[in-house]
Amino acid sequence: EAGVVQSPRYKIIEKKQPVAFWCNPISGHNTLYWYLQNLGQGPELLIRYENEEAVDDSQLPKDRFSAERLKGVDSTLKIQPAELGDSAVYLCASSSRTSGRANEQFFGPGTRLTVL
Amino acid sequence: AQRVTQPEKLLSVFKGAPVELKCNYSYSGSPELFWYVQYSRQRLQLLLRHISRESIKGFTADLNKGETSFHLKKPFAQEEDSAMYYCALSPPGGGNKLTFGTGTQLKVEL
Known part of the structure; x- marks a missing residue:
C-alpha cells in the first residue's frame, strides 16, 4: 500500500500567489489531519476531519487558509494569498478508529512550500 | 494548555552507549x-505509545506522572537509531489531537 499520498512534494511560489496542497489518505481511514511544520519545530495541527466534517479547525488561520474534504476521502488545503511566513512543510496524516492500533496517525511525506 | 518540552535539540552518542531522550509535558489530567x-528521507512514524507498554527496536519509555515525564531510553545505541525523535501528547481517549515537542536529533557515532 502506498500509504498517505501528498502532492506536490515541493512548491515554490511568489508571495501573494495562491497555492493548494492535495492529500489522499490511507483507504478506509475516516480521520484526516493537516499539520504545519516550521523549521526546527514539531508538527502543529491545522485542521482535523472526521469523514467530511471539520471537527477541529481552531488552529487554522481562516483569513488566508481553507480546507475541504468534500467526499470524505481526499482533501485539499489552500492558502490565498501566501505570505513569506507560510514557508514550511505541510503534512497530511490519517487514522482509523477501527484499526488494530486505534488512532495511530500515519503521515504522508509532506509538501515543502517556499514563498519568495 | 497542553505543552510538550524536549530540552535537547541534538543528542550525540557513541554506538553501544545508552540513550535517553528527554520529554516533559504539561497537562491537567x-x-x-x-x-x-x-x-532520514522517511516519513514521520509512530515508534511507541505509553499505553502499550511495549519495547520497539529496543526502545522503551515510562510515563512518570509525578515528574510529568516520558523519557525514551535504549540501553545500547545502534547506528540505525540515528533519526529525529518527537515526543507527543494527546488528551485521554485517543491520539486524535496530538501536541508535538520540538524534537531531538539523535546522532549515533561509530
Missing part, C-alpha cells in the same frame, strides 16, 4: 503520550 520518529 491523564494524557496519552507517544514517541514518533523520522528517519
